Amino acid sequence: MDAPHSELPRANILRIGEHRIDVGALRLLDANETPRLTPKAVAVLLELAAQPGVTVSREELLLRVWGERNPSDDVLTQAIRELRRAFGDEVSTPRHIETVPRLGYRLLAKALWEIPQPATQDRSPTRPPATTPARERQRLIATAASIVAFAIIGIIVQVSNQKRRELDHYRATATLVLTADPGAELLPHVSPDGSRVAYVAVDQGTHRRRVHVRSTSGSAVLLPTTGNGDEAWPIWADDGASLAFLRHEQGTCHLLTVPALGGNERVRSDCSSSLFDGFDWSPDGTEFAVAILGRERGRTAQLARRSVDGGEPLEFVYSHNPQEHDFSPRYSPDGRWIAFRRGLVPFCDLYVVDTRGGDVRALTHVASRIRGFDWLADSQGLVFASDHEGSSGLYVVDANTGQLSNLHTSPAQYPDSARRANSVVYEIPKFRAMMAGVVLDRVDAPTADLAASTGSDSHPALSPDGTRVAFVSDRSGSLQVWLFDAAEQQSWPLTDEPRSVYLYPEWRSDGRRLLVTRRRAGSGSVIEIDVGSHVLREIDANGLDVRYATYAPGDESYLVLAHSSTSTDLVRLDAARNSRSAQLLAANVAAVQCDSSDKQVYFSRIDAPGLYVVGLEGGDARPVDDGDSIDTRFAWRVAAHSLWYLEATADDRIVLKRRRLDNGDVSLQWQPSIEIDHTYFSIARDGHRVVVSTATRNDTDIGLLRILRSVDE
Secondary structure, three states: OOOOHHOOOOOEEEEEOOOOEEOOOOOEOOOOOOOOOOOHHHHHHHHHHHHOOEEEEEHHHHHHHHHHOOOHHHHHHHHHHHHHHHHHHOOOOOOOOOEEEEEEEOOOOOEEEOOOOOOOOOOOOOOOOOOOHHHHHHHHHHHHHHHHHHHHHHHHHHHHHHHHHOOOOEEEEEEEEEOOOOOOOEEEEEEEOOOOEEEEOOOOOOHHHHHEEEEEEOOOOOOOEEEEEEEEEEEEEEOOOEEEEEEEOOOEEEEEEEOOOOOEEEEEOOOEEEEEOOOOOOOOOEEEEEEOOOOOHOOOOEEEEEOOOOOEEEOOOOOOOOOOEEEEEEEOOOOOOOEEEOOOOOOEEEEEEOOOEEEEOOOOOEEEEEOOOOOOOOEEEEEEEEOOOOOOOEEEEEEEOOOEEEOOOOHHHHHEEEOOOEEEEEEEEEEEEEEEEEEEEOOOOOOEEOOOOOOOEEEEEEOOOOEEEEEEEOOOOOOOOEEEEEEOOOOOOOOOOOOEEEEEEEEEOOOEEEEEEEOOEEEEEEEEEOOOOEHHHHHHHOOOEEEEEEOOOOOOOEEEEOOOOOOOEEEEEEOOOOOEEEEEEOOOOOEEEEOOOEEEEEEEEEEOOEEEEOOOOOEEEEEEOOOOOOOOEEEEOEEOOOEEEEOOOOOOEEEEEEEEEEOOOEEEEOOOOOOOOOOEEEOOOOEEEEEEEEEEEEEOOEEEEEEEEHHHH
């Protein structure tokens, strides 16, 4: 139980006008209820209190409080709003914090620290005691000890940083921006000699995505293809004379080649029955490595080799895990190995296998969102983009030892390395996504923007009463959990851990708490957030590596997806702290949802199509549909006795459909007119409203760097 305010120690108490703030406890002491402040709001207050009456610029506050994390202005605006709300201040008639237009903020009220008084029996005024030589020596010794302590701390930090730099066997150098055209330049692939880069961008003439080619030293842009359909994944031949690419047109997909300077195109393979999340062209030019997803090969994606002439499958047997997806094969420059990404986003790792097949070997253990990778020219390491340390940046993994080196290049994604030169191109993401609400009253229902900002928002979760949305955003410089209140039209952060990644907020039925999944150092945990106080508590998950968590119907237990080396299992954890045993409900589970109207648990599988249902107490799971509703690449939800799911039409448009669970009737509910995130959405319990994430801006550019090893310096 908290001590009464009068009994609290006052060493950390700051007076702002008539208010008293316990800085250590992050709370106001003069309110009837003691609302907690966020750490960043208190940090902003301390910066203003250090210079009362002086205008402190927004830039200075952002730098001092948020450091070099490049946050948006929204985080500072929200911190000021939080302080004003706590002080009962009005923007128009401020008594505590004044906004100085186009400059910053100024503290109007007096700021005083309460200094603890020494405890004495006689509190009558007395003359201060004379300083004796002994006391003076004690004071000097204490001061010297403090100086030494701070010096030691500084040395430790410096040595720690130096040790970390020494552990990074690779580093990036000579970085520059290759493209800065309007719109997005995507999926860069550098020629084997490092002199040219191929990428995808929207052609202003046809308004379709086309393959572009330009020199890495600056030159006019060349369009080598005919421009029919939408093109993706340009890949150089080893001699640099040709390009392979994918083309989607009128519901079909083909793999083609074309001379790099333009000329006759040649269809090499049909890719309509494959899941091409990137492919590669072998160094000897005779074959393609692809990832296929077909019923004849099982439901999880796996690697395959195909002949360049005709696309015939070549023999390739390797230790594929039927409960995992394998994507994005890349040949090593020496032609001996194929590296690939295993696992569904956002939980992926890199593996390697001999080009002749056989056993696979894990290279990384980050279980993160890996956005692209490629071999270095010497075939001894791979450069890859990952968000396992918070934001998406570039790393190198040693192919022999598995040691990671941070290139300290962020934000960055989709790196590609020249086969015979020290050149790496990569995307510099400048992508913005925001939330939008939709009332499902007609198929062409319009969207309404929610919580506008300069950041990028995702993973929306509509509260049970429909008045708030929890979501994940990079507004503060890393992916954190935020809350939007529709009544106040304000957003504020609920978490602040830059080196952690937060995913999948889920509400408790009373709307007072949230469950979120936190990824840190390659492992996952369950965090419960008290929305009112912003207090975070880690749930004891029996040491499980958590990939997702939600409240079970009745809020008396948690449903958790726990990953192991053999499976991703659905387990139920009792909410009672003294009874936290894990009960297995199903194995090989991709996603799980509950309908608040019943006590059934619905889930999809990694290794089989369709939707399944199982009771809270376990038992045999049974299929709900005929297997054609759920695709692991698209999001789905259960609400109002129905399955709601996103799917792609023949012309690659994303639509929302509803399948009633009682009779199986399927109906089209919404056909958005804008681009939306097909991997996540939230729906109201009554099924009348949906919240999605929409792309509002993409000005992604392409960067170039070189990678040095420590032995080369």
